[in-house]
Amino acid sequence: MKRIILVGSVACGKTTLCQRLNGLEQIYKKTQALEVINHTIDTPGEYLEHRSLLQALVVTSVETEQVLFVQDAAQERFMFSPGQAAAFSVPVAGVVSKADAATSDQIRTAGALLALAGASPVFVVSARAGQGMEALARFLEDGALPVKKEAENG
Numbered sequence: 001m002k003r004i005i006l007v008g009s010v011a012c013g014k015t016t017l018c019q020r021l022n023g024l025e026q027i028y029k030k031t032q033a034l035e036v037i038n039h040t041i042d043t044p045g046e047y048l049e050h051r052s053l054l055q056a057l058v059v060t061s062v063e064t065e066q067v068l069f070v071q072d073a074a075q076e077r078f079m080f081s082p083g084q085a086a087a088f089s090v091p092v093a094g095v096v097s098k099a100d101a102a103t104s105d106q107i108r109t110a111g112a113l114l115a116l117a118g119a120s121p122v123f124v125v126s127a128r129a130g131q132g133m134e135a136l137a138r139f140l141e142d143g144a145l146p147v148k149k150e151a152e153n154g
Contacts, residue, residue: 016097017127034060
């Protein structure tokens with residue numbers, strides 16, 4: 001798997017996603033500091049939410065091959081700025097998380113906002129339920145882009 005860093009707000013699902021990607025038991029815990037788990041760097045949401053800490057994410061990402069912007073589909077606040085992916089020297093993909101707890105409109109909006117931030121491609125997942133994880137895992141293994149289904153295009 002590529003070396004990745006997970007970036008997103010508090011409680012957006014970064015740790016659950018990290019646990020699922022690494023085949024670990026899913027246990028809720030608040031990430032307090034940067035944590036390296038296999039090839040994944042899990043970050044505290046405060047690093048994105050407090051603008052003075054953003055530079056730590058950019059600097060840490062230099063040691064990775066891929067940044068994943070993670071957005072909770074049902075969360076109404078969006079912490080990524082338009083074009084924010086340009087601040088990183090490695091590719092940035094997006095992950096709409098908690099898809100099992102969101103409406104299709106919320107999922108569509110979260111995906112559009114991640115694209116506006118410069119994340120591409122954008123994956124829709126529920127790490128807790130396993131939904132969408134196969135396509136994301138395949139992308140992180142070999143860089144294969146997801147194939148859009150006709151229903152997703154509508």
